[in-house]
Every structure is written in C-alpha cells, then in structure tokens.
Amino acid sequence: MASLNVGNLGEFLREQRRTAQLSLRQLADAAGVSNPYLSQIERGLRKPSADILQQLAKALRISAETLYVQAGILDERKVDGVEVHTAILTDPALTEKQKQVLLQIYESFRKENGHGSGSDGTPAGEPAPDAREADGDPHAT
Structure with a gap:
C-alpha cells in the first residue's frame, strides 16, 4: 500500500502519542478507533x-485544529494571540474586570514562554500592566 499525501500527520500523531505515554492500543481505545486503523x-x-x-485530538488532549493543520485540512494560522484578545474583549458574558x-x-x-508581544508583554492597543493595577485589580503584578 502506497503512502498518501497527509503531510506529517502520521509522524506527528506518533510523537504526540509517545509524549502522552500511550501505547498504540491505548490511544486507539481512547479515541474509539481500531488498533490496525490507527x-x-x-x-x-x-x-x-x-x-x-477530532476523536484522536480529544484522546491526546490536544486541539483538533492542530491535527487538521497536520492533515492539510486547515492552513496554519499565524495570529500571535490577536484572536484570543479579541474573543476575550468582545465576550458579553464577562465583566470588564474579568476581561x-x-x-x-x-x-x-x-x-x-517567550512570546510576549510588546516591551511589557502586552499587545499593541492593550493597557499596560500598571494601567490594570490602577483599576484596583488585586491580581495585577
């Protein structure tokens, strides 16, 4: 049987499985797929x-998006945290303090983890940590 063009999905899955210290059989059982298929x-x-x-991602406790990218289903996004900030800031269920x-x-x-955006680690347009302290946030640094 010839290899299909699925990127480095197989290698990536094997690496993630080994990192999670799971045997092939354990991951197959956790994901609900057969051992030979996995x-x-x-x-x-x-x-x-x-x-x-998605089942494999759940069993490995990683994001399904990561596996979709490895499989070539999705293009890798390079957003550097912008979407996270937008999601938090626009969530109507959160108070301003919680945001x-x-x-x-x-x-x-x-x-x-070495990915701070600005000189103080805050992205452009976000209040600096000292501005958050002024809001009376007891958890501010």
Whole structure:
C-alpha cells in the first residue's frame, strides 16, 4: 500500500502519542478507533476523516485544529494571540474586570514562554500592566 499525501500527520500523531505515554492500543481505545486503523494512520497509509481526527485530538488532549493543520485540512494560522484578545474583549458574558484579569493571565503565560508581544508583554492597543493595577485589580503584578 502506497503512502498518501497527509503531510506529517502520521509522524506527528506518533510523537504526540509517545509524549502522552500511550501505547498504540491505548490511544486507539481512547479515541474509539481500531488498533490496525490507527497504525495505518501513523504509517501514512490511511487519511482519517475530520471526525476521526477530532476523536484522536480529544484522546491526546490536544486541539483538533492542530491535527487538521497536520492533515492539510486547515492552513496554519499565524495570529500571535490577536484572536484570543479579541474573543476575550468582545465576550458579553464577562465583566470588564474579568476581561482584564484573563488578558493579564494570558499574557503572563505568553511572556513566560517567550512570546510576549510588546516591551511589557502586552499587545499593541492593550493597557499596560500598571494601567490594570490602577483599576484596583488585586491580581495585577
């Protein structure tokens, strides 16, 4: 059987499975697919559907979007956190204080991982950490 053009999906899945310390059989059981089918996916012999990718992502505790990109279903997006900020700022279910705390936590994680956007780790157009402190946020740094 010839390999299909599914990008590096099989290698990526195998790497994620090993990182999660799961055997092929354990991942197959957790995702609800057969052991031979998962083996064929990892070897690049089968191209799984979006539903199967979603089941695998859930079992691996990674985003389905990550697997869709690896499978060539979606193009990789390079947005550098802009969509996260927009989602938080436009969510009507959150108070302004909750929005600011969420943004601060998000940016602290990005900064910790070397992805801070501005000189203080906040994206352009967002209030600097000292502005958040002025709002009386007890969790501000």
